[in-house]
Amino acid sequence: MSKTRTSAPSTHAWTTATGPTRAEFGLLRARWIGRRLELAGYGRYTDRAEAHPGGTRVWLTLHHRASSRRVSLRGTPQRLGDNPDETPQPRHCHDRSGFTALIDPIRLATDGQWLQGDWELQASLFAGLRGALPGRLRGQGAAAHLGPGPNGAETWLPARWIDRDVRLQPGFLKGRLQLTLEQVHARLTVAHQADDGIHLSGFAPSCPEGTVMRLRHCQSSTVTMLPVRFVRSWKTTFAARLPYQAFTAGGAAERGGVGPEYWETELLRPDGSVEPLTLDERGGPVAGGYPLPGSATRALHLTHLGDGRLRICLQPAAAHEFPTCRAQASHHVPLHP
Known part of the structure; x- marks a missing residue:
């Protein structure tokens, strides 16, 4: 199977024997639940419906920009909501293409030390023998529920204190979710x-x-x-x-x-x-x-x-x-x- 990636930021494709296979990702909601950050979104093929219920899986990866550290998170499959305005309507039925995932801040530490700086969120769509298609989660409905943010960020979630002097600040920059972990000195x-x-x-x-x-x-x-x-x-x-x-x-x-x-x-x-x-x-x-x-x-x-x-x-x-x-x-x- 030969694979050809496109340059589109949120839609990615392969070329297979049966024609091109494309996938797209979207983030519909981001909110704090206790100490953990819950994400809800979708990952789906745009040129075909799901092969069978639960046939696709979304994996999320947090990439620390200043190092090679990566944290993998498996999304839990969910049905998309019944609201027709919740997500862009595809050509095929993708009722089971939704997912939720929880980010526990403790996973952003290594050897007992917090890895400060920006963490970028990436996504991959897995479906059996087809393998995986990587991509980026772009804010869809999530942006409508968050306020404007500082320093050029389009939207900004409230920060969480995760240690005595350490905060985790989620925000959308150019439509993409990133987490900023910082030590507060004052x-x-x-x-x-x-x-x-x-x-x-x-x-x-x-x-x-x-x-x-x-x-x-x-x-x-x-x-x-x-x-x-x-x-x-x-x-x-x-x-x-x-x-x-x-x-x-x-x-x-x-x-x-x-x-x-x-x-x-x-x-x-x-x-x-x-x-x-x-x-x-x-x-x-x-x-x-x-x-x-x-x-x-x-x-x-x-x-x-x-x-x-x-x-x-x-x-x-x-x-x-x-x-x-x-x-x-x-x-x-x-x-x-």
């Missing part, structure tokens, strides 16, 4: 309001004395430096204060404007390297809105854009919550530092 765990500003505290073991908090105003690129105090113990904790005047002087609130303003935050080490601040709400909510003293119409909000990185927003006080923040908090695994 976690914000507590925020409360006081007369002189909003007080923040958390853990930053990799930041030495002399580290400051840098705020960058997204609309004007103005940079503000705030002092950070460290307490060294078996866990390195930090504390910082967000003074109200840092967000009102010369801004829309002082000019009487009503449009929201945004600041990005990070910790700046003495050597010039930076560490983003990540919200860690496993011990309780951190994101939320705080009324601005002296203003009945403006509030200061701690929020993020789906990636968990702390953003500060000054906006009308009526918007007390961000939907993104509520979704993020509800998806955290109950682990504690």
Whole structure:
């Protein structure tokens, strides 16, 4: 049997004695179930129906881009839903071409160490003596159920904390699912309001004395430096204060404007390297809105854009919550530092 691959990103083909055989793959749903990520989709031949029920099998492979590490997952066959809009309609009957698979994050570690970086998801369709056709899972209905993501990602699932300082972030980039496993070096765990500003505290073991908090105003690129105090113990904790005047002087609130303003935050080490601040709400909510003293119409909000990185927003006080923040908090695994 001679095999000829096509260059199509989600449809792949062989040439056999009976003519071309093509396969296509699609991802319809991705969601967290406890500590594991559930995927649901389909893998099928486009030029013929299934030979018999359960005759095709989908295998998934997670490929770590920075190494040769691969993790194989066998899909569990499922019937596709009855909703005609759930998946593109093929020429042939493929009611049994669906699958589900569970990704356990523990499999992304080797020799007790997490393999950080990006993991790319690939798929293969197996059917008896025909062998296997490789391909990529592209988001179909899944993209409609997820919010927009940061850093160029089209859609972004809430991250999961899988260890004390380790998160797993699924996202769709160019329609393809990838998992980003990262070690978080600066976690914000507590925020409360006081007369002189909003007080923040958390853990930053990799930041030495002399580290400051840098705020960058997204609309004007103005940079503000705030002092950070460290307490060294078996866990390195930090504390910082967000003074109200840092967000009102010369801004829309002082000019009487009503449009929201945004600041990005990070910790700046003495050597010039930076560490983003990540919200860690496993011990309780951190994101939320705080009324601005002296203003009945403006509030200061701690929020993020789906990636968990702390953003500060000054906006009308009526918007007390961000939907993104509520979704993020509800998806955290109950682990504690």
